[in-house]
Amino acid sequence: MPHIRKDPVTKQSVIISSERTGRPSDYVNSSERHIANSELSCPFCRGHEMKTPDPVYTVYAEQEEIWQVRIVPNKYPIISETHENELPKENELFHASSSKGFHDVIIEHPDHYFNFYHAQTEDFFYIFKAVMMRLKDLGKNEDMMYSLYFKNFGPEAGASLYHSHSQIITTPFIPVQMYEEISGALDYYTKNGRCVYCDIIKEEKSLNERVICENNNFIAISPFASKSPYQIYIIPKEHSDSIVHVSSSNILDFSSILKDVFDRLYKLLGEVGFNYVLHTLLPTLENKYKTSSHWFLDIMPKMSKLAGYELGSGVFINSITPEDATQQLRNIL
């Protein structure tokens, strides 16, 4: 059964999840776009609802009775409750624990051929509204520390099914990267009395070298220390620690800048694979971090592979300066 182990030296958590190997894939060769399975067998298409577990959240299109977005439990979850007797032997060095948690799949559209690069603002609105509502619900579990919403687009970015979808993994621990950010932001707040992301936005607007585009409530920038080519942060301009507090009109504004950003990426790079990750707090962490944390979406086009140096050292090597990436993304429209 899935469970969580801690590295005896670094204390970093690893999820051991051997149940994942049986899951289906649409891609014959995981490095190519060639689709093996057809629409007919797709578990995510409208009309195939019985192929997934019952939804935990559903969005219906306005004035229609058919669904627009469905959130269902993952049939091959990387986390689920572990029984004590299934854990490995423990001692002072080796710690393992149950991987209680939630693993959701967001089926983003009923149409098999719906594609993020050609989506409309309202498509994004339905998806992010659904994610927001689900995160609100997940936040009611007091023993859950983090819900990580992410998307893998294209087999090169780790997607196994073609039909447009994304995922939420909710864990009883704060993932190490999120912990580094949350603590870094708290340190800055303690020292300066201001949110570090609010200061970054101010600074980026004044320098105007890494701002890709903006609208009323959101700004898209190439982060100063971008880890990979064309990495993009979309950040709300007003301080906000969590997407769960965002109004519908702001979600619409967010959807509109998202469309702008994906238009630019598509025109510049074509239908390149990408990962995105939402950095946002659950209510369980808000007491401590509400004033110092600031939510944002981190988009990472898949332009190269991580090799030994990055994997071993945790240090990323980026072959394009964020300023050059910004210029290219600015000028393409």
Add this chain to the structure above:
Amino acid sequence: MPHIRKDPVTKQSVIISSERTGRPSDYVNSSERHIANSELSCPFCRGHEMKTPDPVYTVYAEQEEIWQVRIVPNKYPIISETHENELPKENELFHASSSKGFHDVIIEHPDHYFNFYHAQTEDFFYIFKAVMMRLKDLGKNEDMMYSLYFKNFGPEAGASLYHSHSQIITTPFIPVQMYEEISGALDYYTKNGRCVYCDIIKEEKSLNERVICENNNFIAISPFASKSPYQIYIIPKEHSDSIVHVSSSNILDFSSILKDVFDRLYKLLGEVGFNYVLHTLLPTLENKYKTSSHWFLDIMPKMSKLAGYELGSGVFINSITPEDATQQLRNIL
């Protein structure tokens, strides 16, 4: 020019290196093994020595005048000295610095078709002896904090040239993952008065669930919190913080367990891509960490891609338990 930037929130270092894009590749499609360039144009083959910069270290085969292993500066280095005026604008939030350092390529064999999975013990001996000698030399630079020796095998693991080679990247900072390990090991030492790796070896031998194989001086284990399927640590049984202090007869013993491990991997998984990374101290860090750190080789077969969750969270998901991986690797010979 290449330079180092610090993330304003997490303080993590990123290397910005736009000079890398011009480097050659043997692989038409970076996801496939198909070789585009032939032996004729290979810069690493015997007879083509003028295609690389002059070597910084050379090993000659016994009683022969031709080279066996050559270490040369990388023609497309990810680090090199930056001039102050080439750095991006800095302020309280945005820190950038020169990426002074070294980037070496180890040309592991004169033969274009030399292959790690079919190598002999003496081939490994020449390679690791050369690496050890070069690390000794690099350690004389007092402003360099870490030399990371690593190998990418196969395009899926990030190799761009077919001819067998590995690399050393030497930086003025300690990479974040190495820092986590070195500090974790120091914490353990401070608390218990013993090296954590020495204790792990003792514990693993007693449990006997994750020991793949061993010889007089080395042990190969599946780490308790393996980050990926079939991850393997090869660790010296006696406490030793750095490979630079190891005797020739111990390097021979190390080479022999390496051959054993690659025989097992090949029989079980075929010619699968892999990364390995050497965890070892430079003399610059020995004053503080000599008694608490312990060198080892970390081998990571490339069985799957990192996707959004891993990239965003820093948490790895492993689909095979280390105990199962050990059983398979034990029984295959």
